[in-house]
Amino acid sequence: MNIKYIGNDTKKSENGKIHVQNGNYTGCGARIDDNPQDWVKTSQSVTCDKNGCKN
Numbered sequence: 001m002n003i004k005y006i007g008n009d010t011k012k013s014e015n016g017k018i019h020v021q022n023g024n025y026t027g028c029g030a031r032i033d034d035n036p037q038d039w040v041k042t043s044q045s046v047t048c049d050k051n052g053c054k055n
C-alpha cells in the first residue's frame, strides 16, 4: 500500500504526490505521523521520484 499527501505544506511534499510508506515515514523520508490527517493510503502507483520512493 502506498500513501498520498493531501496536505498543503509544500516543504514536506507536493499535494497529490504518492509515496511508498515505510512505517511512520515515506520512502523518501517525509514524516507521516506528525500530521496523519494530511496522508491517505492508496493503491495508486508511486509518483514521487525521490530516492527511497522511486526505487
Ligand SMILES: [Zn+2]
Pocket (backbone or CB within 6 Å): 018, 019, 020, 026, 027, 028, 029, 048, 049, 050, 052, 053
Ligand atoms: Zn517520496
